[in-house]
Amino acid sequence: MSTNNGINKQEEINVVDLLNSRDWSSTCLGSQDSWEPSFKNIVNLFFHSKFPTVIFCGPDLLYIYNQANAPYITPKHPSAFGRPFSETHPEHFDYVKSRYELIKSTGKGLFEKDFRFMQCYNDYLQEIYISYTMSPIFKEDGTFWAVLNVSDYTTHKVLTERRIKTLSVLANRINDADSLESACHIIMKLFRENDKDIPFALIYFIDSDKLRSGFLPRAAHLISTTFNCKDLCNKDWDIPDNLLETPKTINLTENPDENYDLYIEVKRPTTKHLFLKCKSWPVHLVVKEDKDIKVLLKDGSQAILFPIKTSYDGELILSTILICGINPNRELDNDYTNFFRSVVNYVSTTITNGKLMEDERKQVEMQTNLNHQKLKFFQNISRELLTPLTLILSPLDEAINSCDRDNADIGKISSNMTEKHKILLVEDNVDMRNYLEELLRKEFEVYCVCNGYDAIMFLTKSTELPDLILSGRINFNTLILGLDYGADDYLVKPFSSRELIARIHTNIKLSLLRNQLISQQCKQEEIKQLLTSISSNILSGLDLKETLSEAVEDIHQLLLCDRVFVISYEPSEFKNYTVIALSKDSKAIRKINTKLGQSEAPVNQLESSDIEDEEFKIEVSSNTYCVDICEQVSMLSVMIKMHDNSWVGIKAHRSPNTSWSDSEIELFRQISIQINLVFDYLTLLEEKLVNESRIRFIKATDHVKNMILSNMSHELRTPLGTVMSISSSFENELLTVWQKDLNKILLHAADEVLSTINKIPNIVSIEEYKSASVNRVFDLLDVFENAIELFGERVGNKRIELALNYNPDILPKYVKSDPERLRLILMNLLSNSIKFTEEGEVIMKVLLKSSNDESFKDKNFIKLLIIVNDTGIG
Numbered sequence: 001m002s003t004n005n006g007i008n009k010q011e012e013i014n015v016v017d018l019l020n021s022r023d024w025s026s027t028c029l030g031s032q033d034s035w036e037p038s039f040k041n042i043v044n045l046f047f048h049s050k051f052p053t054v055i056f057c058g059p060d061l062l063y064i065y066n067q068a069n070a071p072y073i074t075p076k077h078p079s080a081f082g083r084p085f086s087e088t089h090p091e092h093f094d095y096v097k098s099r100y101e102l103i104k105s106t107g108k109g110l111f112e113k114d115f116r117f118m119q120c121y122n123d124y125l126q127e128i129y130i131s132y133t134m135s136p137i138f139k140e141d142g143t144f145w146a147v148l149n150v151s152d153y154t155t156h157k158v159l160t161e162r163r164i165k166t167l168s169v170l171a172n173r174i175n176d177a178d179s180l181e182s183a184c185h186i187i188m189k190l191f192r193e194n195d196k197d198i199p200f201a202l203i204y205f206i207d208s209d210k211l212r213s214g215f216l217p218r219a220a221h222l223i224s225t226t227f228n229c230k231d232l233c234n235k236d237w238d239i240p241d242n243l244l245e246t247p248k249t250i251n252l253t254e255n256p257d258e259n260y261d262l263y264i265e266v267k268r269p270t271t272k273h274l275f276l277k278c279k280s281w282p283v284h285l286v287v288k289e290d291k292d293i294k295v296l297l298k299d300g301s302q303a304i305l306f307p308i309k310t311s312y313d314g315e316l317i318l319s320t321i322l323i324c325g326i327n328p329n330r331e332l333d334n335d336y337t338n339f340f341r342s343v344v345n346y347v348s349t350t351i352t353n354g355k356l357m358e359d360e361r362k363q364v365e366m367q368t369n370l371n372h373q374k375l376k377f378f379q380n381i382s383r384e385l386l387t388p389l390t391l392i393l394s395p396l397d398e399a400i401n402s403c404d405r406d407n408a409d410i411g412k413i414s415s416n417m418t419e420k421h422k423i424l425l426v427e428d429n430v431d432m433r434n435y436l437e438e439l440l441r442k443e444f445e446v447y448c449v450c451n452g453y454d455a456i457m458f459l460t461k462s463t464e465l466p467d468l469i470l471s472g473r474i475n476f477n478t479l480i481l482g483l484d485y486g487a488d489d490y491l492v493k494p495f496s497s498r499e500l501i502a503r504i505h506t507n508i509k510l511s512l513l514r515n516q517l518i519s520q521q522c523k524q525e526e527i528k529q530l531l532t533s534i535s536s537n538i539l540s541g542l543d544l545k546e547t548l549s550e551a552v553e554d555i556h557q558l559l560l561c562d563r564v565f566v567i568s569y570e571p572s573e574f575k576n577y578t579v580i581a582l583s584k585d586s587k588a589i590r591k592i593n594t595k596l597g598q599s600e601a602p603v604n605q606l607e608s609s610d611i612e613d614e615e616f617k618i619e620v621s622s623n624t625y626c627v628d629i630c631e632q633v634s635m636l637s638v639m640i641k642m643h644d645n646s647w648v649g650i651k652a653h654r655s656p657n658t659s660w661s662d663s664e665i666e667l668f669r670q671i672s673i674q675i676n677l678v679f680d681y682l683t684l685l686e687e688k689l690v691n692e693s694r695i696r697f698i699k700a701t702d703h704v705k706n707m708i709l710s711n712m713s714h715e716l717r718t719p720l721g722t723v724m725s726i727s728s729s730f731e732n733e734l735l736t737v738w739q740k741d742l743n744k745i746l747l748h749a750a751d752e753v754l755s756t757i758n759k760i761p762n763i764v765s766i767e768e769y770k771s772a773s774v775n776r777v778f779d780l781l782d783v784f785e786n787a788i789e790l791f792g793e794r795v796g797n798k799r800i801e802l803a804l805n806y807n808p809d810i811l812p813k814y815v816k817s818d819p820e821r822l823r824l825i826l827m828n829l830l831s832n833s834i835k836f837t838e839e840g841e842v843i844m845k846v847l848l849k850s851s852n853d854e855s856f857k858d859k860n861f862i863k864l865l866i867i868v869n870d871t872g873i874g
Contacts, residue, residue, distance in 0.1 A: 015067045015081070016047060022082045028058035036140055042148065052153065055137070056100055057146040060084035061093070072128075072153060075121060092117060099134055104144050109135035114158050118329065121269045127329040129158040159197075159330075163339045166194045170346040175353055178361065180205065183354030184224035184320070187347055191324075192226045197339065199325035200303075201226045202246065204283060206318050215317045220250040220283050223320075242299040245280035256284040264296060268331035275302060286321055294332075302326040306344045310352045319355070322347055420445045421508050424466040426455045436470065439497055444504070470504075523558065527667060530554045531674045538678045552650070555671070559664055561654040562633070568648050569639075618668055623656045632656035638668040640675050716757050724750045755835070778819040780812060784846060787826040791834055798834070800871075801841035810848050812862065826866070833870040840871025 025031040032040075043064070046053040052069035056062065063085045070077045080088035085096060095117075103109060111133045118125045132151040139145045169190050177183030184203045191201045205223040208215040227237045239246050262277040275296040276282060286293050286305050293305045303325045310319040324340060326332055423444045427433040428451050440446050447466065449455045459465065530551065537547040552564040621635045633653040640648050650668065727746045735743065788804045795802040826844075833842045849865040 014078070015065070015070065018078055018081045019043070019047075019064070024082075027062055027082070028060075029062065038140060039137065039145065042137060046148065046150075049150070052151045054149040054151070055146050056085060056096065056149065060086055061096060061100060063088050069151070072119075091120065100147050103134055103136050103147055107136055107144070109133060114154050124268065125329055126269070126331065127155075127327075128153065129155045156335075159335065162194070163197055163335075166190070166197060167339075167342050167346060169193075170343065170350070174346065174350050177350055177354030177357065179358040180319075180351060180355045181223055183351045187350060188224045188226045195226070197327055197330075197336075198226075198343070199301075199327060200240075200243075201325065202281075202323040204250070204281075204321040204323070206252075206287070206320060208317060214315075215312075217252045217287050217318060219252055220287075220321065222246065222248045242297055242301065244278065244295065244297060247280070250281075250283050252284065252287060256280075256282075258282075260285045266296075266302070271331045271333050273332055281305065281323060283321055287318060290318070301328045302332070304332075304340065306340070308344060308348045308351060310348065310355055320347075320351055422447065422464070422466040423504065424449065424455060424458065424469045426450075426452060426469065436500075439500070440470075440504075443501070470500075523663075526554075526558060527670065530558070531670060534671070534674055535678050538675070539682070548648070551671070555650070555652065555667070558667065559636075559652055559654075561636075561652045564650070564652045566648055566650050618665060618672075620660055620665065622659060626653065634658045634660070636660045636664065636668060638672045640672045713757050717754070720750060720753055720757065724754070775816060775818060777814055777816045780815045781806070781808065783819055783823055784826070784844070787823060787830060788844070790827065791830050794834055795842070798838065800834070800837055800839060802830075802834070803841065803843045804846070805843055806846040811846060815862070829866070829868045833868050833872065835872075837870045837872030842868065842870040842872075844868050 020032075029035065035043075043055070046055065047066050049066055050068055052072060053066045054069060055064040057064065061084060063080055063083055065073075065081065073080060076088055086093045089096075099110065111131075113131045114129050115132065116127060116129055119128045120126075130151045130153050132149055135148045135150075136144055137146040137148055170187070173186050173190065177186055184205070188201060188203065191198045202225045203223050204220040206217050207219045207221060208217050222235060222237075225237045225239070227239060229235075229237050235248060258278050258280070260276060260278055260282050263274040264277050266273055266275055273294055275294045276285075277296050282293050282295065282305065286307050290307055292307075295303050295305065297303060303323055306322045306324065307318055308320045308322055309316040311317075312319075322344060324343070326336075330336060421444050423440055423446050425433060425436055425440070425446055425448045427436065427448070433448055433450075437446050437448055447458065449458055455469070533554070534547065534551050537550065538544075548566045552566055556564045617639045619635070619637045619639075623632055624635045625631075626633045626635075634656050635651060635653055637649055637651040640650070650671065652668075724747065727743055727750065730739075730743050784804055784806065788802060791802060830842065830844065845865075845867040847865040847867070849863040
């Protein structure tokens, strides 16, 4: 093979010499003389290429490459040239073979970008990235021969992009840390996301003592790692076994257990470095020498320790030590080293910013605490000044403003306060406490305690809470707890005695009003529940006597009366107006079955009053004699009616000459209304059920009737059809005139019967329309015209004329009615007329009929007159 086409470079001549000196006759390619010209041109072309290019031939993938590819397979060059790829690169043979077979089967090339594979250099696996294209080489007859592989080694580009991305993320998170520890956690999280260039990382925080001569490192604390954390509080990480011993704390004031003097040289394809062989991380050595230290791990992998300094009081001190793992498949070249330097710079900046933020926050907290202490100090001073000031001014003000009118007012107020209210006095000053106790004890029941804690203990143990808490010093927690326990107000000194007493009376009155409102709301809710319970029990079908028994017990509790009972006014069911429900009372009624006329007798008619309504009557008697207990009572009763007849009466008794409030009378009225409503509802519900049952019965009856009529129509039509068929067959036979007349009479009679039978379904349809009529807007004229068109074919066969006569200016176009029912009427009228008309015409006239009926004088209602004229018989 000739290779003198401008090949002058020595490295290319070497590969050409290998090509020419190789005996190809023993391979699948055969001797060079047998190679096709196209293949020779491809080989000459790829030898001139500046890109690493390879040709794979045959099932064993004969390995032919150009001079540009030789530097990337230095350990195997030139022995690999022309040999099977399975022998030269067994680690990559399976992958390349699969690509080769795919191209051979499809006849199409392929391209892959930044493909990662491991290259072996003297038992060292190094990650390599290439972008390659593989194209098929065909013989002149079109059959597949080999694969041409052109590659571009992109390792440097991929590593540079990956490392720049890591540095960019670090730069974006520089200001996110608010403390030194959070800065370390942020850094470790970012390293965990880029574990290719930094497989693992640890950070030790250096704790130093400040001396006159400078800072002395005292201990190193493990603060964060990239490994999974088993217990963040105790800083317990899942450290792999291949790492060196990793204590949580290292005492830097003591000498290490190792001498750190064993270094091992590690050679890589283009670099060599000395690595320290030790058992634990050489933190002592880094602190002592203040430089980077490279170490070997237990499994032969590598790591490097970096000292990081931060500024403190204008001086750079060692603050942390960063331990970074080295990618075991990349050598520590200049690019890798520069990457680590950049990482250390960003880490140093992040830690410095976090330390500054932490120091600033501590300064703010210290300043805040100082301000709080100053405020507390001045409050104490103010309080100590206000206490004697109140003791001086309050008695003086009381002496100046005291007069007969004031004494009269105070006496009036005191006379109105029949019950002494409780006041809890909280004051730690003895003089102030004694003064206030003496001032308030004239009108109130005073309890004194020294401080807020004693006040809380008093409130906790007391069965009845005081009406008012008087405190000379407000603390926020005491205020909240006091209000939670039900205190009404707080009064802060300084104050005058008159203001103090007036405020106390006002707050007590407000408290009473609030309690009264709450009591009324609770009572209204109980009444609502009572009414709901009565309705639910009656509607659920509960026994009437049991329902009323529960009701009178609830009424008894609401009214606070002596007794409540229910009397029936139905002699047929309850003999002689019996008591059917009685509340639990200390004085039971002696006779339960008592006549109504003997139950009570009015003593003084002027003391009784009736509150009447249309459906019930409420009687209020302040003094009535009850024979059952043989004493005078005050009575409240209501009569409940059912179907305009007296049904039951509810009565309540209490001591004579006691009045009934409007709310109690209203309760009886509500109970009567509620019971009447429930029974009215039950009556309506019963009527509704009866009506629904009646409607269902009528519908069922109509359905049966319609079924009978339909079956009858069908059964009659069958024999009649036979008769008509036989009679029709006689028309073509030779018959006498008399026989023909008889046959015509028979056919005419059959038609009449058939017409009657056909009307039966119409009757059924009309009945169905009656039960399901509709009322909607429709086109009136369109209904008439459609009815005429339905009979067009029929009148055409009989050769008669069918016409519709109406005035469109008079008749409305749209009406609201039932169009189907109207259409059925028109069809019946026209069908009968056309049936009996053999010649001539059928005319349907539609007129607007006027009516004198008062019910149809409304313009919204109209009457139609439909006239059908025909020239037939009848």
